[in-house]
Amino acid sequence: MMKRIAVDLAAMGKAARGASRELAKLTTDQKNAALQAIADEIEAQAEMVLAQNALDIEDGRAKGLSDALLDRLLLTEKRMAGLAADTRNVATLSDPVGAEIEGRVLPNGIRLSRRRTPIGVLGVIYEARPNVTIDIATLSLKTGNAVILRGGSETLRSNLALVQVIQTALANQRIPRDAVQYIANPDRALVTELLHLDAYVDMIIPRGGAGLHKLCREQSTIPVITGGLGICHLYVEPGADVEGALNVIENSKVQRPSVCNALDTLLVHVDIASSFLPKLAARLNPHGVKFYADGPAFTILYTQEKTTVIEARPEDFDQEWLSLTLSVRLVDNLDEAITHIQTHGTGHSDGILTNDWKHATRFVNEIDSAAVFVNASTRFNDGGQFGLGAEVAVSTQKLHARGPMGLEALTTYKWVVYGDMHVRA
């Protein structure tokens, strides 16, 4: 067990605010030079970081963490090289800060513009994955924001080592170390305290499960980007290309079942159920997919070979499975499919598989989700896939940013007014 370190969050906040003012003055070249310096330092201090990570892994093993979780915590020489490469990649991204979003000369001669600026100070709370420390710190730096980090306690030593690496590189570049700070005490009360630090922190980004997002929504006096829960749907109807539909469903469900944009519920038009469901079972059985099917679908799936199917209770359609499980329900028409998604969805990723122009249009217009799909896998709801260059988080709320958040989501704007001693009439 590590000795707990006393943390003065208000002092950290104040220091972060001060650092953010220095960051806001940096040119893109200066920020990119700092990112290169961080990448170099990650390589130079890899041994130190790996030694600290080994202690985290040792503790984790002693605590009986699962192999899957331990693998998420683990850093290796190869992974350290990956972190350095990721950091250099952030340097290559285009800098959104300084862009003039709109500008014009008003009728009275005033020149008005909206200029993109850093947000200021970010607070980021995340799961036990040391790569997120580098990821968030570098994206914050690129956009001129100071950041206060709070990662999962299982990687405390690794995170502190990585933050030390970053701070060393920053100091060498004459950028305030306080631009990237870490809450070095696993006490959960500090999370609540961070959520109330509205005097210094401008935005909270939780990265983790639904429970963390709920805590932030309920406790924070600072604007929060929430997300974290994706009950995702596909609706397949007569006329859809069957082979294509099976490909999309398979990809949505099995390509990476543990993530939020993986498929949870398949809605099948009743008219194609008897032909489509056997093909679905044949396609998904080899992956070990388990079905929770409503009565009529259960009756069909139950007779298929090598198929694991359980009759669904109503609450099974409110499940985000995060595993190789799929709810299946038959619907009579598009209206019923839309109503099901409106009732059970979380506004994350929902799609239709169809060859009907009118139905596709209605689905896109009426389904109010962060990403709406026609004839494509829900797995595309991702910053990388959407070409954003980086993904800070995925938002399912509707303010500020929705869906995958790129660098722009870490910026705000200010109105800039140039006059010639203008007064308001």
Place this chain on the structure above:
Amino acid sequence: MMKRIAVDLAAMGKAARGASRELAKLTTDQKNAALQAIADEIEAQAEMVLAQNALDIEDGRAKGLSDALLDRLLLTEKRMAGLAADTRNVATLSDPVGAEIEGRVLPNGIRLSRRRTPIGVLGVIYEARPNVTIDIATLSLKTGNAVILRGGSETLRSNLALVQVIQTALANQRIPRDAVQYIANPDRALVTELLHLDAYVDMIIPRGGAGLHKLCREQSTIPVITGGLGICHLYVEPGADVEGALNVIENSKVQRPSVCNALDTLLVHVDIASSFLPKLAARLNPHGVKFYADGPAFTILYTQEKTTVIEARPEDFDQEWLSLTLSVRLVDNLDEAITHIQTHGTGHSDGILTNDWKHATRFVNEIDSAAVFVNASTRFNDGGQFGLGAEVAVSTQKLHARGPMGLEALTTYKWVVYGDMHVRA
């Protein structure tokens, strides 16, 4: 005293969500027709509304409300005509919903776009001004949002009458009445309940003083647009056109001293203090401006004729005056002015009066306020003045919207993905 009406906020929220889905399907033409119908109905039912307003005014007078407040509550035939005209004006504004913010074909052939959509359900809490009821309801309708309104208790009857007018017009246009609902019970506990209605409400907009904004920030589990507090600064330095600077200061301070973008603190470079402050006193004295001046400024202002000046305590520089009062402080240089604004400002409206290019540039880059001014009055920080067509609120937070919020701030976007049975590699 009116009998208190039982309010089922969850039922209102659910109804609002249902209505919002219908609103999202309306075309711009249909929404504009509804706005015209509301304007017609305002005219047709003016007598009924005025009768209800008269009862509010009678109650208000009995409670001993000030004449200024009573005037804010009062509706007249002329003001009713104004409300109808304002509603017709909203119909003429361009509809932001449906715009494609960005769109492209990805390398894999998927067509991706971001489409502007309504936010869904808004919750708006506002002061006792019946015109705000029409204002917010029509702007919400224009952007396809349902809204739950909660106005000041002093205008409960007037607001209920106006909402009845709106609902009648909506029903005549076959739009759900629940698109615009009003919390018809002045119990304050309902405000707190509204702030926790995250199952149905997507965004809270408080319109009122700093106390209301603080309550919302602390209590709400729904994203809130906060603002409401503006400690505004101007910094005047050597080389600035003196006559122009006096015009801008006078306009910023006295044109409408009770509002949030009015000037609160003037920072004067020490080198021009002895010449500038006497001119300032001569300019502002006829308006009855009272000064709170720091030591060196006090010494100069104290000797001016007909000048009311009090020696400022440190806390006087943290005051939003909302009256004909002005804090004055001398500073040695631009750095000291910037530091003062960073320490005492609220990020609302701050400006520099100068003829120095480098100083203007530094001020604009380093002052992180919603609106930053060079040689112009702080009073320009306003949706109308900035050409937004409408002003929903003024935000001093940095997420979603900053500064004056136009119709766009009442929208979000969704990602729309059109594929040809694409799967993620």
